[in-house]
Amino acid sequence: MTLSDPHLWWYISRASALLAWALLTLSVVWGILLSTRLLRRVDNPSWLQDIHRFVSGLGIIMVLLHMVTLMLDGWLHLSFAQVLLPWGSSYRPLPVALGVIAFYLLIAVQGSSMIMHRLPRKFWKAVHYASYATVVLVSFHAGLAGTDVGSPGYRILAYTLIGLTAAATVVRIAVSNRARAATKAEVWVPPRDRSPRVSPPEIDARRMIVTSTGFVAENVLHLRLAPLDRRDLPVWYPGAHITLNLPSGLERQYSLCGDPGDRGHYDIAVLLTENSAGGSLLIHESVVQGSKLTVSSPLNHFELEPARDYLFIAGGIGITPIKAMIESLPAARSWRLIYVGRSRRTMAFAKELEKRYPARVLIHASDEHHARLAFDQLKVSDTTEVYCCGPESLLASVSEAVPVGRLHVERFVPVTREAGIPNHEFRVRFSRNKRELTVGAEENMLDVLEAGGMPVLGSCRKGVCGTCEVRVLDGTPEHLDSVLSDQEKDQLGVMYPCVSRARSAELVLDL
Ligand code: FES
Structure with a gap:
């Protein structure tokens, strides 16, 4: 084939059409695997979604190339209007019209995905479902309008693509049924982010803007933040928190409660505490849509461990990291949630979680029950890992009922701990610069490290x-x-x- 070949544009048109069909099918199949969360068991969802976006974007480029080369093809000689208007072409009008309609559906799906965070989620989802119709229309268009339909190569491709779409649809239905049955599942290995950890000097602080605010319960303000530079946010895993650097100079940590696959936003929920030292009060009183804040990269000390079953226990605002965990699990994972609080009015996301997972979520609001929940009678099987976040009283009750090693907790306030030995002076050496500092018996180790420029x-x-x-x-x-x-901490070789x-008389730190 040469540039002077009269069939050149026909070749390009057919090749781009077949590639577009293959890419759109792949994108839909990938999307099905993502939405059923089957793919999430193997790795983090962020790059999986990036691939989904990349494949569909490439598919659209191929569609555009197909349309342009149709106009350049000397045999068809289609005009602009004939390519863009359904039934505008006299050549096989119905099959061509199906292709044109598929093109507009594709534009709607892709366009809505680009602004999905500004659209109501239900609306975006409804538009996104049009991608199924797109693939079906493209299949008919390709089968009825193509000029090489009978060729063996074409048949192989067509059968493969149609087979893939059918298989993915069957998987989707099967997984949905399985999730409904909430059967027990095999051991899932969640993504790990333990080692190496982000060392403090690498913590990245970014300027972010509050894109929306709203109350998700009495005195619980939901904030959605987006980066001002529009670059993708770092990958994070459920249980992670961010630090907000408030204009007053205060720093406050909040667990991320959104979708870990969303690289464009952070979602947090801020409880207005009764004796606020200024952090939550300031956020509730002065942070509004459009406010700009400096926000640290996520840190995670409350990660999901591999387990056959999970029991989540949340108290009050402790639901925030737990919600992200629940939503990151594959649909068929076996889990339960016990969510306790003073009243449903004050329990963020209670209604939503109960509605979405009625068979798995137990809400215990104190104002609806005479008795407290008896955690001492909690039955935890040998295969269950327990994740608990909430006030100290809840953590204490749960820790009496759950064997050590299977309980993972996150605290809002420090536990009071007494040193096992009297404070004494000790040396700190640094492996990277051979310096050393002395921490006096009455001195704070972090203060000494900071003053020493570490x-x-x-x-x-x-x-x-x-x-x-x-x-x-x-x-x-x-x-x-x-x-x-x-x-x-000792297993990881870290300290705070x-x-x-x-x-000991001396510590050697990796600094
Ligand atoms: S500064 Fe928060 S644990 Fe040390």
């Missing part, structure tokens, strides 16, 4: 948020924080110097 960041300074995490290469820390269990100290 690259370590503090935020809560109470041993709760995990921002100040450093790696310990040698020596024995005296853990006094409430971020992770001491066993986990805002409250912790050393048992």
Whole structure:
């Protein structure tokens, strides 16, 4: 084939049409696997969604190439209007019209996806379903309007694409049924983000804008934040929190409660606390749509471990990380949620969760019951991992009922911990620059590191948020924080110097 070949545009037109059909089918199949969450068991959903967007974008480019080359083809000689108007072409008017309609549906699906965060989710979903119709219309268009339909290569491609679409549809129906039955499932290995962790100096702070606000319960304000530079947000996993740097200079941590696959936004819910030291009060009183805030990259000290079954227990605003966990699980995963609070009025997302997962969610509002929930009678099977987030009283009750090692907690406030030994002076050496500092018996280790110019960041300074995490290469820390269990910290070889100290005379840190 040469540039002077009279069939050149025909070749390009047919090739781009077949490629477009293949890419659109692949995009729909990929979308089905994503929506059924089958793909989410293998890796993080963010890049899987990026692939979905990339494949459908490429499909549209091929469609446009197909349309342009149809106009250039010397045999068909279609005009602009004939290509863009259904029944505008005298050549096989019905099949061509199906292709033109499919093109407009495709534009609607792609356009709505580009502004999906500005559209009501139900509306976006409804438009997105048009992609199924698009693939069907494209199949008929290709089968009835193509000039090489009978060729063996064409047949193989057509059977493959139609077979793929049918298989994905069957999978979708099967998974939906399976989820409804809520049967027990095989062990799922969730994405891991433990090691290496983000070291504090690498924590990225970005300017973000509040794109929407709204109350999701009494005194619970939902904020949606988007990056001002419009770049994708870092990948995060359920259980992660971000730090808001408030205009007053205060820093506050909030668990992410949105979809981990959404790289364009962070969703948080802020409870107005009764004795607010200024953080939640300031947010409730002064943060509005359009406010700009500096926000840290997500940190995660409350990750999902691989398990056959999950029991989630949330108290009050502790539902926020749990909600992200629930929504990240494959549809067939076995889980239950016990959600306790003072009243349904004050329980964020209670109605939504109960409606979506009626067989799995137990709401216990104190004003509806005379008795407290008896956690001492909680039955936890050997295959269940328990994730609990809420006030200290709830964590204490649950920890009495659940064997150590199977309970994972996240705290809002630090537990009061006494040092096992009297405070003493100790040396801290740094592996990367051979310097050393001395922490006096009355001094705070994080203060000493900061004053010595070491690259370590503090935020809560109470041993709760995990921002100040450093790696310990040698020596024995005296853990006094409430971020992770001491066993986990020792396994990971980390400590939190805002409250912790050393048992040994010297610590060597990876700084
Ligand atoms: S600064 Fe929050 S744990 Fe140390």
